[in-house]
Amino acid sequence: MLKIDRQNYILEMLQEKGSILVTDACEALQCSDQTIRRDLQEMEEKGQLVRTYGGAYLSLDEDKSAPIQLREQLIPKEKERIGITASDNFIKDGDIIMMDSSTTCYTLAKHLVKSQANVTIITNSINIIKLFGNTNQTNKLICVGGTYKERSGSFIGNNTINSLSTFVADKAFISCSAISKKFGILDNYVQQQAVRKCMLEHSKEKYLLVDNTKFDDEGNFVIDSFKSLDGIITNKKPSDAWLEFFSQENISILWK
Incomplete structure (x- = not known):
């Protein structure tokens, strides 16, 4: 051809x-x-x-993020390590947890199902909804509705935000498009940024799951500052410059 x-x-x-x-x-x-x-x-x-x-x-004008079908192919083993590390170190029996529609949070959800963790999941992710819906687990699942976005496999919009705002979770786990020393936690789609920011605001503890490809990448919308977080979980040791930055800002980071 x-x-x-x-x-x-x-x-x-x-x-x-x-x-x-x-x-x-x-x-x-x-x-x-x-x-x-x-x-x-x-x-x-x-x-x-x-x-x-x-x-x-x-790349769309309103959403420059890669579609979920591609993001699912990106470093799956590394994301799995992040999910297991988050589950083993930060989730306990009875927790109420908010999770976004990132593929990294999906790996965390898969581990929770496999380990039969006794938790309640609040999510806007269609993949997590399907995952829990196809099991006989005793885990509780709360789905926040809204406008369905096929590109991200998630529910977004005012109805999603309004629904999330009625809860106070023990912990939130989110990912992002990029992280920046200057601007903090970044997203490439304002509708997803709003959902993730709301999850952080309505959780007692806040954790960022971010793989090594997100360090110093680009994003257009600020989700929040690093100071809002209780911890960052990644898949490999960050650069010395990032470690020095996290130390200066008194931000906890864990990798395995």
């Missing part, structure tokens, strides 16, 4: 679904992943898409 035909197919899939996986493109076009990756690199240089681990997506 000619390069122009491959790239036209990729553009069609992006227009239809918003994202594309390298593996899916290889299967559909019957070519190697090296060929697809070269196409994606060339198309990104033309400003036609944004590449990420395992695929590419269209």
Whole structure:
């Protein structure tokens, strides 16, 4: 197949679904992943898409975050470590917990189901809802409704915020698009930023689950400052500059 035909197919899939996986493109076009990756690199240089681990997506004016289908492919083992570390160190029997729609929180939820933890989950994540709905666990699940956003697999909007605001959780676990020494905890979509900020405001303890790819990345909306947090959980030791910053700001961080 000619390069122009491959790239036209990729553009069609992006227009239809918003994202594309390298593996899916290889299967559909019957070519190697090296060929697809070269196409994606060339198309990104033309400003036609944004590449990420395992695929590419269209960046929207209102939401520059990668769709959940791509985020699920990004460093799954590292996110699993974060989820297990959070569960083992910060969750106890009987906790009422708020969780956002991040893929990292989803790994935490999977561990809670596997360990049969006696907790109550409050979430706007459709994947966490499905996870708990497909089990016979005694865990309680509270789903906050609102406008469903397929790109993030979550409920957002005023109804979501209003519903969350009626609760006070023991703990909140959220992720984010990026963290910045200057600006704090950042998001790339204002509707998600509002949900995450509300979760922090309505929880007694607040924890950020953030993998190493988020350090010094970019975001457009401030969720909160680091000082609002009780702890940060990540998957690897941060740089010396970040460790010095956290020490100066008296911010607790844990990695494994």
